[in-house]
Amino acid sequence: MSDSSHYFVPANSKWPIYTSLSMFLVVSGFICIFNELSGAYAVFGAGFLALTYCMVGWWRDVTVESEGGKYKEWEDMSFRWSMGWFIFSEVMFFVSFFGALFYARVLAVPDLGGLDSKVIWPQFEAIWPTAGPYFPDNFETIPAFDVPLVNTLILLTSGVTVTWAHWALKLNKRRQLNIGLALTVLLGVIFLAFQVQEYVHAYNDLNLRLDSGIYGSTFFMLTGFHGLHVTIGTISLIVILGRCMAGHFTPDKHFGFEAVAWYWHFVDVVWLFLFIVVYWL
Structure with a gap:
């Protein structure tokens, strides 16, 4: 027992x-x-x-x-370990997709442009981005220094606002806490709105789709799953904001807040890799 x-x-x-x-x-x-x-x-x-x-x-x-005082030191420790391993599993999740992109771009595409493959696909040019030898390269890519750069600045700013809110909570400054969290939620919503606009533009104007060969599949899988994580993070931040406005959490006991903040910083870091590897390079 x-x-x-x-x-x-x-x-x-x-x-x-x-x-x-x-x-x-x-x-x-x-x-x-x-x-x-x-x-x-x-x-x-x-x-x-x-x-x-x-x-x-x-x-x-x-x-x-939590508010009933059920969670003490042992529970807090297990929560921290659990959240740490969960974020690690999410890191591995994205590593698999980045690995697929690396394999396609650095290994598969140059190999398809080799002398042996030229006999089978003489019209194929081993230049990235490409849809592959089975698809016509009739799509355009999204410029990195356009909406993606704006979204990068938005997410980096949201990392600052959530950190500001965390410090305000530690200092028991509830008004600053609520403002910082509200700004973080707003920035998350703006990011998602820009991403939806980007997807509509890609499908309607650039002919860039999920079925646009290897580039289209890796682009939408990476950015789409990241957008899903931003959505989950934004919903979680809204819940935490509601709890903060209700007076929950104390300067010494607020792991629920910290867990969401960790997750949000993880989302920020993944986006930086996405911006550099998928959009820029």
């Missing part, structure tokens, strides 16, 4: 299985949308609503436990 006086053991929860089923619906709906199946948007919408319900319920329960 576990000693709950030493370490808080929560009661059995329905949220893990509910969340898993909701994510299954979301992913299934997304796949159906790509394959243009009937009812795809209904499945995706149902999964999204179910996932929203799970997030609200699960966060509510955790907030009640």
